[in-house]
Amino acid sequence: xTRKLSSLELLERVKVGDQxxxxxxxxxxxxxxxxxxxxxxxxxxxxxxxxxxGVTGVPGSGKSTLVARLAASLxxxxxRIGVVxxxxxxxxxxxxILGDRVRMNAVATDPGIYIRSMASHGATGGMARATLDAVDxxxxxxxxxxxxxxxxxxxxxxxxxxxxxxxxxxxxxxxxDEIQAIKAGILEIADIHVVSKCDRGDANRTLVDLKQMLMxxxxxEKPEWTTPVIGTSSISGAGFDELVAAIEKHRVIAFxxxxxxxRRLAIADFRLRKTAEDLLLARxxxxxxxxGRSLPTRLAERQTDPYSLASELLRTLPLQDDSPGxxxxxxxxxxxx
Amino acid sequence: xTRKLSSLELLERVKVGDQxxxxxxxxxxxxxxxxxxxxxxxxxxxxxxxxxxGVTGVPGSGKSTLVARLAASLxxxxxRIGVVxxxxxxxxxxxxILGDRVRMNAVATDPGIYIRSMASHGATGGMARATLDAVDxxxxxxxxxxxxxxxxxxxxxxxxxxxxxxxxxxxxxxxxDEIQAIKAGILEIADIHVVSKCDRGDANRTLVDLKQMLMxxxxxEKPEWTTPVIGTSSISGAGFDELVAAIEKHRVIAFxxxxxxxRRLAIADFRLRKTAEDLLLARxxxxxxxxGRSLPTRLAERQTDPYSLASELLRTLPLQDDSPGxxxxxxxxxxxx
Numbered sequence: 001x002t003r004k005l006s007s008l009e010l011l012e013r014v015k016v017g018d019q020x021x022x023x024x025x026x027x028x029x030x031x032x033x034x035x036x037x038x039x040x041x042x043x044x045x046x047x048x049x050x051x052x053x054g055v056t057g058v059p060g061s062g063k064s065t066l067v068a069r070l071a072a073s074l075x076x077x078x079x080r081i082g083v084v085x086x087x088x089x090x091x092x093x094x095x096x097i098l099g100d101r102v103r104m105n106a107v108a109t110d111p112g113i114y115i116r117s118m119a120s121h122g123a124t125g126g127m128a129r130a131t132l133d134a135v136d137x138x139x140x141x142x143x144x145x146x147x148x149x150x151x152x153x154x155x156x157x158x159x160x161x162x163x164x165x166x167x168x169x170x171x172x173x174x175x176x177d178e179i180q181a182i183k184a185g186i187l188e189i190a191d192i193h194v195v196s197k198c199d200r201g202d203a204n205r206t207l208v209d210l211k212q213m214l215m216x217x218x219x220x221e222k223p224e225w226t227t228p229v230i231g232t233s234s235i236s237g238a239g240f241d242e243l244v245a246a247i248e249k250h251r252v253i254a255f256x257x258x259x260x261x262x263r264r265l266a267i268a269d270f271r272l273r274k275t276a277e278d279l280l281l282a283r284x285x286x287x288x289x290x291x292g293r294s295l296p297t298r299l300a301e302r303q304t305d306p307y308s309l310a311s312e313l314l315r316t317l318p319l320q321d322d323s324p325g326x327x328x329x330x331x332x333x334x335x336x337x
Numbered sequence: 338x339t340r341k342l343s344s345l346e347l348l349e350r351v352k353v354g355d356q357x358x359x360x361x362x363x364x365x366x367x368x369x370x371x372x373x374x375x376x377x378x379x380x381x382x383x384x385x386x387x388x389x390x391g392v393t394g395v396p397g398s399g400k401s402t403l404v405a406r407l408a409a410s411l412x413x414x415x416x417r418i419g420v421v422x423x424x425x426x427x428x429x430x431x432x433x434i435l436g437d438r439v440r441m442n443a444v445a446t447d448p449g450i451y452i453r454s455m456a457s458h459g460a461t462g463g464m465a466r467a468t469l470d471a472v473d474x475x476x477x478x479x480x481x482x483x484x485x486x487x488x489x490x491x492x493x494x495x496x497x498x499x500x501x502x503x504x505x506x507x508x509x510x511x512x513x514d515e516i517q518a519i520k521a522g523i524l525e526i527a528d529i530h531v532v533s534k535c536d537r538g539d540a541n542r543t544l545v546d547l548k549q550m551l552m553x554x555x556x557x558e559k560p561e562w563t564t565p566v567i568g569t570s571s572i573s574g575a576g577f578d579e580l581v582a583a584i585e586k587h588r589v590i591a592f593x594x595x596x597x598x599x600r601r602l603a604i605a606d607f608r609l610r611k612t613a614e615d616l617l618l619a620r621x622x623x624x625x626x627x628x629g630r631s632l633p634t635r636l637a638e639r640q641t642d643p644y645s646l647a648s649e650l651l652r653t654l655p656l657q658d659d660s661p662g663x664x665x666x667x668x669x670x671x672x673x674x
């Protein structure tokens with residue numbers, strides 16, 4: 001493949017499960033160029049079959065290892081499993097840090113499991129859009145279950161995990177106070193709670209605490225679903241059968257109930273907004289990228305204020321221009337020196 | 338104060354250091370309404386005297402306690418100290434979690450130190466804009482040093498810490514692999530490194546590792562400044578004199594050198610872009626908020642795709658309308674149900 005394939009050509013190959021084409025089309029989704037939009041639109045229209053599982057948890061909760069084990073457990077049921085992992089990489093060097101380093105080798109060599117790391121580097125709106133595009137690409141490539149893994153810090157990361165049919169929140173014993181406080185913010189989005197590292201002696205306390213917390217909030221529970229709390233050990237494999245069973249049970253809720261239908265509508269709403277925001281910011285940044293140093297200088301010297309200058313910019317930039325070829329829609333934000 | 342003061346009236350009170358007015362004007366900045374923009378523009382034009390210190394670090398690095406101690410140490414030099422802490426609160430319940438709970442009581446009772454927690458809840462672009470507005474409000478209120486504290490996860494959080502004159506990155510011994518990996522992404526933005534919790538036995542290893550890493554990267558160092566690595570203990574107070582001295586030394590770089598001038602220009606560029614993005618997204622969300630359920634339904638049923646629908650939306654929404662009173666510019670995004 002020396003010639004650069006168009007994204008529409010890549011889509012044809014994705015449909016028959018070509019792994020190289022999957023990787024390249026996801027990269028095009030990350031790039032966010034105008035020329036690739038038709039292919040991604042095409043992907044969306046034929047996607048919609050896969051069960052999408054969002055997995056999130058605080059740093060140190062053992063998410064990555066749990067996701068690798070979960071992928072293997074779900075795979076054992078015969079389904080092909082895709083994983084999209086949002087990687088909290090450096091916002092400056094752009095390197096993916098967690099990457100595949102922490103993935104289990106056994107998982108990486110099974111062609112029925114596809115793992116893709118995506119850097120959270122770049123516009124945050126763009127990250128949500130590109131991640132959901134990547135999920136659909138795996139869906140179209142025939143992966144019946146797609147896991148989206150994000151770190152549970154940052155609104156976009158949490159919202160992406162929630163923009164799934166089934167959201168799993170991972171807790172772990174023995175984390176510090178600051179981590180526990182962050183964790184409190186994501187507990188409420190769980191359809192299924194997992195306490196990982198249950199091989200540790202202090203895990204039982206975390207399990208009990210979580211269950212008590214859920215008891216207190218029982219009045220908020222919907223009748224169709226009682227949020228389970230499942231202890232797992234990625235070392236011994238304990239709890240993964242129970243987790244897979246809970247996911248399969250929730251899959252039915254997601255696809256066959258009014259509750260599931262409403263959630264898919266909310267996901268569509270989120271996706272439309274994120275895509276529109278991304279297109280809008282891309283246009284803005286593409287237009288703004290051509291400006292020189294004079295405006296920041298006026299601002300740095302306090303001759304004007306950010307609001308007046310921003311309003312002035314927005315009045316003069318061609319934000320309504322959406323013609324293909326007019327410009328490449330890329331995030332052109334320069335970083336702070 | 339039963340009558341609701343206008344933001345311009347609040348600004349007059351902020352100028353004479355009225356703490357209630359400071360709190361209320363920062364809340365107006367968070368709200369992001371069109372009617373408060375003139376006052377915030379006015380704040381910007383008369384701000385610019387304070388030394389802004391960004392402090393960031395991974396969850397569990399002991400940032401909050403360090404910032405409280407640092408504020409007290411800087412305060413001992415006679416300057417009034419403002420602190421703006423970005424709080425990784427729940428994106429859904431909107432509650433501030435870390436808040437003042439972890440702040441030292443001694444600090445909280447000194448009127449020369451003002452601490453404000455701001456939730457990271459809401460639009461991320463809006464968070465950067467509102468945070469920088471809050472910094473300027475404290476500047477105008479006469480705080481000679483303003484510390485901005487963010488968790489070092491998430492691009493916006495890191496960029497906010499970097500949009501300061503002096504950036505301090507906090508590391509700590511004994512954190513897990515996943516945390517260490519996230520940490521790697523923020524090390525490069527430091528003007529000053531701190532290793533907290535140096536009362537611990539394993540802290541020396543963290544100090545040595547950091548110094549070795551910096552040695553390897555020495556060729557990237559600018560001649561004006563060699564990034565120091567300082568060990569501190571928030572329990573014993575060790576290292577805080579050294580940290581204050583390093584901050585004072587860097588303050589000179591920030592205000593009196595070409596390097597500092599370039600950085601202020603980059604900060605102005607960042608601020609202009611963030612403000613413009615925020616205004617643009619606010620207009621978009623205000624316009625979009627009035628749409629019904631029909632578009633998400635079409636999307637959920639895959640009758641159309643997010644790109645076509647988003648383009649359609651952007652063509653029809655009045656994004657250029659900036660007249661006061663046309664609508665309130667608030668983030669009207671509904672959350673996923």
